[in-house]
Amino acid sequence: xxxxxxxxxxxxxxxxxxxxxxxxxxxxxxxxxxxxxxxxxxxxxxxxxxxxxxxxxxxxxxxxxxxxxxxxxxxxxxxxxxxxxxxxxxxxxxxxxxxxxxxxxxxxxxxxxxxxxxxxxxxxxxxxxxxxxxxxxxxxxxxxxxxxxxxxxxxxxxxxxxxxxxxxxxxxxxxxxxxxxxxxxxxxxxxxxxxxxxxxxxxxxxxxxxxxxxxxxxxxxxxxxxxxxxxxxxxxxxxxxxxxxxxx
Amino acid sequence: xxxxxxxxxxxxxxxxxxxxxxxxxxxxxxxxxxxxxxxxxxxxxxxxxxxxxxxxxxxxxxxxxxxxxxxxxxxxxxxxxxxxxxxxxxxxxxxxxxxxxxxxxxxxxxxxxxxxxxxxxxxxxxxxxxxxxxxxxxxxxxxxxxxxxxxxxxxxxxxxxxxxxxxxxxxxxxxxxxxxxxxxxxxxxxxxxxxxxxxxxxxxxxxxxxxxxxxxxxxxxxxxxxxxxxxxxxxxxx
Numbered sequence: 001x002x003x004x005x006x007x008x009x010x011x012x013x014x015x016x017x018x019x020x021x022x023x024x025x026x027x028x029x030x031x032x033x034x035x036x037x038x039x040x041x042x043x044x045x046x047x048x049x050x051x052x053x054x055x056x057x058x059x060x061x062x063x064x065x066x067x068x069x070x071x072x073x074x075x076x077x078x079x080x081x082x083x084x085x086x087x088x089x090x091x092x093x094x095x096x097x098x099x100x101x102x103x104x105x106x107x108x109x110x111x112x113x114x115x116x117x118x119x120x121x122x123x124x125x126x127x128x129x130x131x132x133x134x135x136x137x138x139x140x141x142x143x144x145x146x147x148x149x150x151x152x153x154x155x156x157x158x159x160x161x162x163x164x165x166x167x168x169x170x171x172x173x174x175x176x177x178x179x180x181x182x183x184x185x186x187x188x189x190x191x192x193x194x195x196x197x198x199x200x201x202x203x204x205x206x207x208x209x210x211x212x213x214x215x216x217x218x219x220x221x222x223x224x225x226x227x228x229x230x231x232x233x234x235x236x237x238x239x240x241x242x243x244x245x246x247x248x
Numbered sequence: 249x250x251x252x253x254x255x256x257x258x259x260x261x262x263x264x265x266x267x268x269x270x271x272x273x274x275x276x277x278x279x280x281x282x283x284x285x286x287x288x289x290x291x292x293x294x295x296x297x298x299x300x301x302x303x304x305x306x307x308x309x310x311x312x313x314x315x316x317x318x319x320x321x322x323x324x325x326x327x328x329x330x331x332x333x334x335x336x337x338x339x340x341x342x343x344x345x346x347x348x349x350x351x352x353x354x355x356x357x358x359x360x361x362x363x364x365x366x367x368x369x370x371x372x373x374x375x376x377x378x379x380x381x382x383x384x385x386x387x388x389x390x391x392x393x394x395x396x397x398x399x400x401x402x403x404x405x406x407x408x409x410x411x412x413x414x415x416x417x418x419x420x421x422x423x424x425x426x427x428x429x430x431x432x433x434x435x436x437x438x439x440x441x442x443x444x445x446x447x448x449x450x451x452x453x454x455x456x457x458x459x460x461x462x463x464x465x466x467x468x469x470x471x472x473x474x475x476x477x478x479x480x481x482x483x484x485x486x
């Protein structure tokens with residue numbers, strides 16, 4: 001009985017939003033830039049079967065995931081090294097603290113100068129923004145690792161390599177995954193942002209292009225698509241987390 | 249034959265003297281308990297013997313191989329490894345031979361049906377058995393136990409202690425147990441050493457001579473047991 005009630009409770013806010021939105025868009029006085037949910041849904045249904053829209057989604061997801069993957073491949077080993085070796089930490093601490101608070105949008109002009117306006121620039125910006133949550137979480141994980149795990153490994157004369165791979169890495173997987181969940185959302189946000197600023201293709205470009213050509217229903221359909229994608233990606237990551245971190 | 253020898257062990261942490269001129273000699277086959285007040289350096293001494301901590305000065309000689317069971321079974325076992333993987337963890341590779349050896353010791357501690365379970369699926373006592381199997385799988389000459397029964401319920405503790413005595417004879421082990429529990433120390437050991445917080449060294453070395461085989465009720469209610477207990481408890485009040 002508890003589950004249906006909790007499910008119904010989750011629906012209260014979305015239903016309220018639909019009701020308020022419908023109140024605003026019903027009747028003849030609705031602003032032209034706020035179409036009804038029904039027309040947005042119809043627009044989305046017709047868009048989703050077109051190759052062009054699918055291409056926009058695909059390219060945005062491609063940038064988002066490639067950027068995220070590169071960020072993860074950089075951030076996990078670097079975070080582990082920083083946490084493990086104090087000398088490396090001292091060496092990079094200033095650079096990290098300097099770069100970390102920089103808004104990713106601020107590096108876009110620099111990235112354009114060096115990399116042009118192609119995919120490599122867009123992915124670079126995503127990598128820049130997505131690296132930090134994974135790196136900081138990995139670092140925190142290593143610094144907060146259960147000391148008894150390391151003691152056990154040392155007392156049983158286990159090699160540093162095995163300790164790192166078989167003890168430290170799985171121990172900090174929950175923290176790494178927390179970083180992943182934040183970073184994948186940032187990757188999607190940055191993919192959209194860069195596409196809006198630089199243009200070319202992708203959902204960000206599609207939304208801005210629709211807005212500039214007064215296709216407001218299409219614009220909302222694009223925004224809703226991002227929301228749906230973000231929601232689905234989050235579900236996939238939660239499932240992955242449960243599957244990989246099976247001992248929690 | 250002397251298996252463990254500590255001579256002139258000093259250990260200092262920051263400004264605090266933890267151990268001072270600790271001398272200790274343990275022969276093969278002995279079951280020695282080290283007791284003392286909290287903070288007297290019992291676990292530190294064990295960590296030095298086990299080469300986890302360096303002594304500020306002094307020398308530890310072990311004629312053979314040592315292995316250890318830690319105080320907190322819930323943190324010394326890896327939660328992401330199953331029973332077999334935990335027991336095999338110290339080995340460089342899990343070959344068939346190693347796997348069989350680990351299974352033998354898992355079986356020996358009565359967990360043969362649980363080798364694929366994760367620690368969280370086991371009770372506290374079972375987890376401590378896994379830690380014991382891991383230590384035994386190293387086939388040590390010297391088994392070091394750091395308060396292994398500290399956080400286990402009474403019944404499980406008694407069973408584990410009985411099994412430990414049987415395993416000691418069966419595997420011809422020499423055991424050093426660190427504990428704060430005087431009853432446990434007397435019941436299990438041939439010798440009890442008192443580590444003094446005042447002198448930071450072993451102030452008493454008491455030989456325990458009780459009727460064998462030791463049985464919980466019979467042994468712990470005997471006059472001899474109580475006389476040892478009285479003597480050792482007296483050391484806590486000095």
